[in-house]
Amino acid sequence: MTDQRNGEQQLARLRAELDDIDAELLDTLRRRIDCCVRIARHKSTHEVPMMQPARIELVKGRAAEYGETHGIDTGFLENLYDLIIGETCRVEDLVMGNGTP
Numbered sequence: 001m002t003d004q005r006n007g008e009q010q011l012a013r014l015r016a017e018l019d020d021i022d023a024e025l026l027d028t029l030r031r032r033i034d035c036c037v038r039i040a041r042h043k044s045t046h047e048v049p050m051m052q053p054a055r056i057e058l059v060k061g062r063a064a065e066y067g068e069t070h071g072i073d074t075g076f077l078e079n080l081y082d083l084i085i086g087e088t089c090r091v092e093d094l095v096m097g098n099g100t101p
Contacts, residue, residue, distance in 0.1 A: 029084070036088040040095035050092050056085055 043050060060081050067074040 032084070033088060033091055036092055037095050040092035043092070044096045050089065050096050059085070 063077045064074045067077045
């Protein structure tokens with residue numbers, strides 16, 4: 001019975017740690033989107049096109065290198081960054097074309 005209780009407590013601690021990591025991840029995503037809003041405003045002011053393919057490749061390449069170094073599947077990171085970049089492009093487009101979201 002004690003082993004089961006210890007196991008449940010350990011699982012609860014690990015889940016609490018995971019919840020904290022998830023909160024940090026979501027906050028980081030929010031900060032990334034906020035930064036992209038500022039970038040979109042700068043691009044708008046200076047007449048820079050929203051889409052910057054070279055920058056996208058640089059960011060995705062950096063993520064792939066990180067994955068290789070830290071044992072994270074690079075295909076997963078590519079898919080993740082496709083989603084993140086897609087959302088930030090959507091937000092930048094709104095800021096540059098239709099006002100601040």
